[in-house]
Amino acid sequence: MNKYISVRKRDILLTGILLIFTLFFSALLQKVYADGAAEVSGIYVTEVHVDKACYGLGDTVTVTAVIKNASAAEWSGKIYLKIFHNDELMDTKNTALSLSAGTTASKTFTWTPPMEDYKGYLVQAYTKDSDSKTTAIDVSSEPSRFPRYGYIQNFDEEIKKNTIEDQVNTLTQDYHINLFQFYDWMWRHEVPIKRSDGTHPDKSWLDLFDRTISLDTLTGYINAVHNKNAAAMAYMMSYAAREGYTDYKVSPSWGMFKDTGHQSQFDVDFGNGRYLWMFAPTNALWQDFISKAYTDVVNTMNFDGIQMDQMGQRNNVFDYNGNSYDLKNSFSSLVNTAKKALQTNNTGKGLLDFNIVDGTVDGWALEDIAKNADTDFNFSEIWWLSNNYNQLRNYIEQLRGLSGGKAAVLAAYMNYNMNYGRCYEAEDASYNGVDVATDHPGFSGRGFLQNFAQQGDYVQFTIHTEEAMTYALVFQYGDKDAEATRTIYLDGNKIGQVGFHAKGNWDTFAHDAYMNTYLGSGSHTIKVSYDAANKGAINLDCLTLGEFEESSIRLADAAIAASGASHIELGAGLDDVTMLGSEYYPNTSKVMSGDLKTAMKEYYKFITAYENLLYDPEITYSDQGNQYISINGQNISGDGSPGTIWHMTRMTEEYDILHLINLTAERDSEWRNPSAAPGNLTKLEVKYYLSPDAHISGVYTASPDYNGGGSQELNYETGSDNTGTFVTFTLPSLEYWDMVYIRRSVAAPKDDIYEAEKAVKTGVTVNTNHAGYTGTGFLDSFAEPGDEVTFQILAPSDKQYALNFRYSNHTGYSASRHVYIDGNYAGVLKMSDLSSWDTWENAALSAYLKKGVHTVSIYYDGSDSKGINLDSLKVN
Template sequence: MFMVMKIHEHGKIAIAILAIILLANCINCYASYASDIHVNRVYTDKARYNPGDTVTISVDLSNTGIGDWSGTLNLLITHLETVVYSSSKTVSINSGQDITTTFSWVTPIIDHQGYLIKVYTNAGDYQTGAVDVSSDWTKYPRYGYIQDFGDITQNTIDTQINTLTQDFYINSFQFYDWMWRHEVPISRSDGINIDASWEDLFGRRIVWNTVQSYISAIHSKNAKAMAYMMSYAAREGYDNYGVSPTWGVFWDTNHASQLNVDFGNGKYLWLFAPTNANWQNYIGNAYVECINAGGFDGIQMDQMGQRDNVYDYFGNRYDLQNSFSSLINAIKTRLVNNNPSRSYVDFNIVDGAVNGWAVNDVSSNANTDFNYSEIWWKANNYNDIRNYIEQVRSKSGKKALVLAAYMNYNENTGDRYEAENAVYYGVDVESNHPGYSGTGFLQNFAHEGDYVQFDINVSESRYYALVFQYGNRSDHATRSIYVDGSKIGVVGFHPQGTWDAFVHDAYINVFLTAGNHTIRVAYDRGDTGAINLDCMTLGEFNEASVRLANAAFAASGATHIELGAGLDDVTMLPHEYYPNTSKVMSESLKTSMKEHYKFITAYENLLFDSNINYSDQGNQYISIANQPISGDGSPGTIWHITRMTVDYDILHLINLKSENDARWRNWTNTPVKQSNLAVKYYMSPEADVTGVYVASPDLDHGITHALNYTTGTDSVGFYVSFTVPSLEYWDMIYIKRTIPVPKDNRYEAEDAIKTNVSTNNNHAGYTGSGFVDGFAEQGDEVTFQVNISTAGNHTLTFRYANDTGYTSTRQIYVDGVHVGTLYMPDLANWDTWSTASVNTYLTPGIHTVCIYYDNTCAHAINLDNLTVY
């Protein structure tokens, strides 16, 4: 095999320069720190900045040594691999002292840029932070939530919002179930003045001052407050509030059975036709009140999911799934006319999946500011969610996408204590009902005085969720919960209709100090009902699954609503009902989430920009020596996802080698860290590579590292070769290069990326140095990287030879999306060349064009070149 290889001299220079910078700034100079001066935390005063704003960067320092210290504290700010600002100052810290010092930085005038902050001492200790400079927050929404509006102190509110904006870079907040009624959000008992408090759908007390205090705190961080509202629903008794049943949606032609959601507590949501002009006007007025009276910045519109074969009030078949864009667009216009600066709208595409229910209407036709989608059971696997993200973003002109995806849903994860192994009184062990864990369960837990007591040990001082797995056939039951002898509350156990079912929806939260504790579940006076108690779990998110899912979402181009104000100032979302806190984060997971959110903020331009183009999922772009790889997120592999901008090829590596299944939400094993991955990455032969870099939320607090690389050509094509030092969960490699437009916009097939084909020059009339032959079997493929300068419809013209006696066919994919079938009629002989074309719309930038032989294709061809017109 003929091979050409060289080390780029300008690449050497770039690496040397960066190495000098890194050494000067002590990024990796010390295996252990040479002093007891510690940079503990770096954070900024806002969640987001406009170009030209001044950023106040705070740095928490400590001196754990026995002597006082005075020295230099350094600041370095980078955009991707480029240093954009540096500064330093002298700091003095007494022994045992903690201090906070600040730097100021005026942001560049370039809009929509992410930056990484590094603050370090000359002794080698460092920490990082991130800055988002974006005039429009919807470009990169990092969405959190607020779900408790009871009597909460201003200090608690400020602490929660500070934590979420400073440590996790949350720049927008969904206010979940803050309203009185879904059609009348704000309660005014006298018809004029806003009530001090009210009860929501589930009887929770909502304090208006708390809602207002949260909004004020969020605005002080230059973040946004979005009012959660149902888009097409009204509560029971809606006719008393001016809503007409004639606006409704029904299961029958005689408007006898209106669509509804029964919550089992005497409360309902009744559904209305989104296209009905009267409903649009009515709910539009309600949304305007949220903005004007509440001070919200926009509306988070929700819906209840797939409902087909329905009718309007007059018995006409109603196409519900294609009705939402009409309502969204009417609301958007209404809010803009009311107040353009507070007119943000997003809409929940429930149960999002490729070509799923309501997906095409909302993503293609709705005037949302960003897309939002709740993921249930139609996009279960890693590749399902990747494909869905790509489809929604592509159909919407690359609008941002936020996923509501509930981790470890329906899983009882966390340290488990079996009831049959606990101390108990008045109950007995049995195993005559299926579904229990361990060796059995405790039955006859039905009389006053009965109890079960667990002895537990916890390693961290924090909030815990005590989750009880139980069986209950018929009656609602309650039990009193004691921690170390003190009663902390009462837990309800809900009837399941059979003893042959064990569920784990009974829980209570408590703060525990590290060490030993006793947890007693007691039938006290006033408690009711009979239960079988199976076990108690300290409900906790599985860190590995959360980190892998977030890597998959971000690498695919979406963010994840998962963090909210709550326990320990920040809580994670396990359930579609946001106040549910049946799982909590370990300190390790909190630390990992801080690194993740810092990373996606600093590198937002390589993750979420609208000018990022996708590639297909084939393995033709990459090889990793002695490693299993996949482009479709297969368990047991390193999953590669490839992206392109005008300036970079971006390669994401996600470590699924320890995955037990391909489902992103499920508990999984901690990945085994991989080291020294020898990578060959194939790309356009026209590419002029000037640097290869790796950054990861798992490596050195997100700092970019330059990699040594070589370039060469083999039988597959032109490649860049480099070694990735480590892969824990997720690495992002970005290759800086330019790809010029070739003469006459012609790309030679013999220089492209080739899969299962060869090159030759044994037939006259070809262009370039030869052509591709052996293009004759299923799985054969040729992949081009093309540079498009202007948006519009383009013609992809392939020059080929065919002497098979038949018309040959191939499938054409652009950026991984099928754009057409190429038909190549039979020619006189193999020395005769002709062209065949397909048309497609292309945006400016770098795209991949694949000509592929799949199971629908037939007959051999020689391929000479691709010309783009």
């Protein structure tokens, strides 16, 4: 009894001490947690950026981090910097900082990158009390290696120097633009710089559409671009001169004509009394003339090179002497002459690219430019021959393949000719002197307002904006007979005049009448008024706050970058940056929302940091089959089908690279069209097949959609099944675009013999019931269309290789199979009938392979025939 009491007392005492300790420790934890939470919620790295668009070898990078203390107490701590190249941590830095409550400070770091040219890096800045912010570094002695092409299109004399600097700083710091196309800056296309005294450039001149070009503004932009270590490219037409060209020593005998008697020269009529007349690109006198104009542009204006344009396909072309002229194969001659002239003039300012208009697979003039032209990178305007995602992907792969991996830039105009944005119907507005009608088709809403034709008539819209920014006021209208004008009032104040253009009938509703104006957040009135200074009759259908649709931009940019190209789309203008939605670059009838600008900053940071995994010339491609990948519970496609996760596989010597683009909410595969925002898919279980000779050392994922683009290492498992050797991992999330990259080494097997039973298999089985095979078995049931075997092989150097497929065939007939290398058709294997299934022979195919890892697929196409057994592939 006494013993029991003493034990009980001891237990009570211990319990009390434990309870007191628990309460004390819990209170301490709560205080620490509360203090930590206050610090975490109050300390922010608000920004991090670098000082240049790109850096040369040996250059010092300056990184600036901006830190804000939004708490009510002073903060002291360290700012940390980490610099990564893909998955590799390159350097760490830190510095101490104290911040009073409510203050902001900047800290700079300097870093000298390794002496390796053409490398991208991700920079992460953070404190122990804040989330990180990231930026990117591009070390490239030539910006044309990884071009992130932007544009400048307004050279009005009213643009101030600080505006120029702010615009260029934004484009280079926030979006990492490293080349700028100066669009329509010239006086005449054949005589770009106006010199009234014959020697010195005029202070200003008018362009083709009577816009004022200020010399000071033009040179101010060029200087600002150079201050950021970016390149300034002068837009020039390659083979055209303005009306009256004979006054400027251009001869019609250099021209291209529609007839054999040189009576009808090819031209473009702009409808304003202005023309561009076309000349034969191979004509030596024209080449000499325009090359001198190019070098004059570089020497006088300090441009870094020339953006050469053309007007697209022309058929039935004749030269001045009536000879049939092969235009599509003539451009490389002009390009190479101009390039030589620029290089001879100044080797440091000889950049050159040429526009492959209407780019598509096997397109017009593609092969001549891609294979033969001495361009620094390839530029291609996309029109109506590459309308869906996969057509873009196929074209980019072909363009880069034909040019030996040269960089590619697409001019692909998003939401083209679409009146997209918040719409306010005219019939729902307040109005005077007009009435509602429905007798002309094509209107939106319930109808349109007609009889808008007399002084005093007006239509007034009440609109609402959530975001303070510059908007596009786009008016959809009908105008049959003559040019019309209307005066626009914002909240009762006159802000300008808009022109409406005659369409020849009342059944055409156009939306090419617009103006840009700044609107604060909240409600506003927009009045369209027929004032004394106005003219013409119109029907008014609606007012749209024109904007770009965010999801389509993000998906199209993901498709372009994952395919291996970049996209010219961002330029200087409006509040800070504008987006390209038309072939006429000054058109600003659509604007970027704040959310889209934020998304584009993340995207451009991502493609800069991971430029080596996206754009290196050595990257090889796999085919578009689904044999490489499965995602549990998800529909997948290799061709960008709507309603799927679109996968693309690329390879380097170090990595297998898997791109996943979320098209699960897409209604169609047209990249221009507005899209539904994809849902954020989480915890995706991925199985990916790769070479049995691969040794994996890490699986990583990175995305412009989360984590500031930073890479995350994933847990993974390896194994094999009836299909082949695989790695499995769980992808945390997929919003628009994820890139998974698998670090691995690939060793060639003994005697360079790749056993078929270890390859990736579709529709075939492993067997051992016929003697004479190598390895552990062979593949049989290779007998139906769609059956396929894919090898991942290693080419130790750039050279011609013999691919020997060891097979057996005892069907009584010859068999055939299609072979694809890196997704490209390489030829047909013909396999003779042999004496028995125990007899093995080789069927060979020759191919030139660059050093690195490649896929070789042997495929039963619909045109192939007869079953075979496949034993191995030997690479000689």
